[in-house]
Amino acid sequence: xxxxxxxxxxxxxxxxxxxxxxxxxxxxxxxxxxxxxxxxxxxxxxxxxxxxxxxxxxxxxxxxxxxxxxxxxxxxxxxxxxxxxxxxxxxxxxxxxxxxxxxxxxxxxxxxxxxxxxxxxxxxxxxxxxxxxxxxxxxxxxxxxxxxxxxxxxxxxxxxxxxxxxxxxxxxxxxxxxxxxxxxxxxxxxxxxxxxxxxxxxxxxxxxxxxxxxxxxxxxxxxxxxxxxxxxxxxxxxxxxxxxxxxxxxxxxxxxxxxxxxxxxxxxxxxxxxxxxxxxxxxxxxxxxxxxxxxxxxxxxxxxxxxxxxxxxxxxxxxxxxxxxxxxxxxxxxxxxxxxxxxxxxxxxxxxxxxxxxxxxxxxxxxxxxxxxxxxxxxxxxxxxxxxxxxxxxxxxxxxxxxxxxxxxxxxxxxxxxxxxxxxxxxxxxxxxxxxxxxxxxxxx
Numbered sequence: 001x002x003x004x005x006x007x008x009x010x011x012x013x014x015x016x017x018x019x020x021x022x023x024x025x026x027x028x029x030x031x032x033x034x035x036x037x038x039x040x041x042x043x044x045x046x047x048x049x050x051x052x053x054x055x056x057x058x059x060x061x062x063x064x065x066x067x068x069x070x071x072x073x074x075x076x077x078x079x080x081x082x083x084x085x086x087x088x089x090x091x092x093x094x095x096x097x098x099x100x101x102x103x104x105x106x107x108x109x110x111x112x113x114x115x116x117x118x119x120x121x122x123x124x125x126x127x128x129x130x131x132x133x134x135x136x137x138x139x140x141x142x143x144x145x146x147x148x149x150x151x152x153x154x155x156x157x158x159x160x161x162x163x164x165x166x167x168x169x170x171x172x173x174x175x176x177x178x179x180x181x182x183x184x185x186x187x188x189x190x191x192x193x194x195x196x197x198x199x200x201x202x203x204x205x206x207x208x209x210x211x212x213x214x215x216x217x218x219x220x221x222x223x224x225x226x227x228x229x230x231x232x233x234x235x236x237x238x239x240x241x242x243x244x245x246x247x248x249x250x251x252x253x254x255x256x257x258x259x260x261x262x263x264x265x266x267x268x269x270x271x272x273x274x275x276x277x278x279x280x281x282x283x284x285x286x287x288x289x290x291x292x293x294x295x296x297x298x299x300x301x302x303x304x305x306x307x308x309x310x311x312x313x314x315x316x317x318x319x320x321x322x323x324x325x326x327x328x329x330x331x332x333x334x335x336x337x338x339x340x341x342x343x344x345x346x347x348x349x350x351x352x353x354x355x356x357x358x359x360x361x362x363x364x365x366x367x368x369x370x371x372x373x374x375x376x377x378x379x380x381x382x383x384x385x386x387x388x389x390x391x392x393x394x395x396x397x398x399x400x401x402x403x404x405x406x407x408x409x410x411x412x413x414x415x416x417x418x419x420x421x422x423x424x425x426x427x428x429x430x431x432x433x434x435x436x437x438x439x440x441x442x443x444x445x
Contacts, residue, residue, distance in 0.1 A: 007204060007207055010199075010200070010204060011204075011208060014045065014196055014197060014200070015045060015048070015049070017196065018045055018046070018049055018196050019049055019052075021155070021194060021196070022049060022053075022060070022061070026061055027061070027151065027152075027153050027154055027155050027192075028061050028062045028063065028064060028147060028151050028154050028155075029046065029061070029062075029063045029064070029154065029155050029156075029157055029194075030063075030064045030065075030066060030144055030147055030154045030155070030156045030157065030191075031043050031046060031063060031064070031065045031066070031157045032066060032140070032156065032157065032158050032159070033065050033066065033067045033085070034067065034068070034081075034159075035067065035077065035080060035081040035084060035223070036159070036223075037205050037206065037209060037223065037227070038159030038160070038161060038164075038197065038205060039158075039159040040159075040209065040214075040220070040223065041159060041197055041200075041205050041208055041209060042157050042158070042159045042196055042197060043065060043088070044208075044209075044212065044214055044215065045196060045197075046063055046099075046157065047088070047092070047097070047099065047214075047215050047216065048215055050063065050092075050095075050097045050098070050099060051095065051097070051215060054095070054096070054097065059098075060097070060098050061098065062098040062099070062100060062151075063098065063099045063100070064099075064100050064101075064102065064143075064147055064154075065085070065088060065089075065099065065100065065101045065102070066101075066102050066104060066140060066143045066144065067081055067085050067101070067102070067103050067104070068103075068104050068105070068135075068136055068139055068140050069081065069082070069103050069104070069105045070105070070106065070112065070131075070135040070136060070253055071105055071106065071111060071112070071135075071336060071339075072112045072113075072135075072253040072254055072255045072334075073253060073254065074252075074253075074254045074264070074265065074268065074276070075254075075276075075332050076226065076268065076273065077226065080222060080223065080226065081103070082103060085101045085103055086101075087216050087217060087218065088101050088216045089101035090216075091215070091216035091217055092216070102143055104139040104140055104142070104143045105139055106134055106135045106136075106138065106139050107138075107139075108336075108338040108339050108341065108342035109342055110134040110135060110138055110139070111134075111135065111336075111339045111342070112131055112134075112135055112253070112255055113323070113335050113339045113343065114339055114342045114343055114346065115130060115131070115134065116286075116311075116319065117316050117319050117320050117323075117343050118316075118342055118343035118345075118346035118347065119301070119310060119346055120297070120301075120309075120310025120311035120312070120313075120315075120316050121310060121311075122290035122296070122308075122310070122311065123255070123257040123286040123287055123289075123290045124256070124257055124258050125257070125258060125290075126258055129258060131253070131256075135253075141187075141188060144156065144188055144191060145188070145189075148188075148189070148190045148191065152190065153190040153191065153192070154190065154191050154192075155182065155191075155192050155193075155194050156185060156188070156191045156192065156193050156194065157194050157195075157196060158193060158194070158195050159195075159197060160195045160198060161195075161197055161198055161199075161200055161201075161202075161205075162198050162199060182194055209223075209224070228271075229267050229268050229270075229271035229272075229273070252264055254276070254279050254280075254283060255283055255286065256283070257283065257286055257287040257290070262280060262283060265279065265280045265283070266280065275330050275332075278326055278329060278330055279326070279330065282322065282323070282326050285322075286319070289311075289315065293308055295311055295312060295314075295315040296308035296309055296310065296311060296312065296315075297309035297310050297311070297312050313347070313350070313351045313352070316347070317356060317360070320343070320357065320360055321360050321363075323335060324360055324361065324363070324364040324366065325364060327364065328364045328365065337366075337368055337369075340357050340361055340366070340368050341357075341368065341369075341370060343357055344356075344357035344358065344368075344370055351431055352431065353397065353428050353431045354397075355370060357370075358370055397428065397429070401425055401428055401429075404424060404425070404428065
């Protein structure tokens, strides 16, 4: 009985402190919501606070709930996060609360697949964790900075707890906080950080969630089942590089190659999610091939530094085709149309003239609209077809050269047009040679 009273007292003290913080100034709150137990607790406490103020007839300041979808989250986690955020937003609207939800994602040029397949970045390692900044930090920071531009400054609520780990406890102890327990965010301007459950234990969090259904409706049962299946901790909404990698934990990306084994995915599979097994196999393959020197360029992306550099074009094509085949096999959308377009753009710049991405996508039932559609044999000029065959010249390249000259250089009377046409045709031919070499280094040219 005394233990229950102590827990209730802790809950009550946290709610009182949260209310005092909310009423202390007019700055809006931003809640970093990952879908995990800690951020869910912070969101629920805040939602209940708004309901209390509404019942008292008091107007509240806005609260913005920001979640990050890297687009490579485990499918069940991504679906849960999206559905929960939608439920929270709809309930807030129905309750007439000043609470707004937003699900942010990386831009195509920031996405995992663009970096890996488009630019050839090797899959992330502990020492080259290129994914975090592009996929998590930038999208979340853009959303928060949009709020600060409107309101001047914000208070950022995090589900950080002192007892999560020794390192987390030491980091919290090292922070300089003001009399209200706030500290400036070291990377986001005009943002102060609040940690309303900083002194809660893991048991406190679970006790609260077990005994309090979400005020936006439903229950926490599905989230609890995810934890039981994965046997891992949660991955917080990442806002800076001090936040550790989520690899191996429940809310990590299914493509994460930072850790040796993805225990969370293995936990899902062992709990009955058998359709995740091919995803786990694909992830292991990505980890394996980054160590194969034959798949890497001898130069880095600056073209000067000695390698190992990015994945070579043949490997990038293989990764994309395997990904599309995996998508078709598991009947899940694993790569977005805009990412495929961005990849084609990168390949066009580096080595591709024949729009390989479109062709691979079509092979697996994906019809992608590109700025420049690929040329099919049926679109070629019959005379050009005959000439190319007679000269043993690649038909697609001949068609591409012909279309470029006809569409972009129909008139050569302007100064410099002829020299520009020659340079353009030379670049296209060099791309064709490079593509052939990368696909088959022993190719006889």
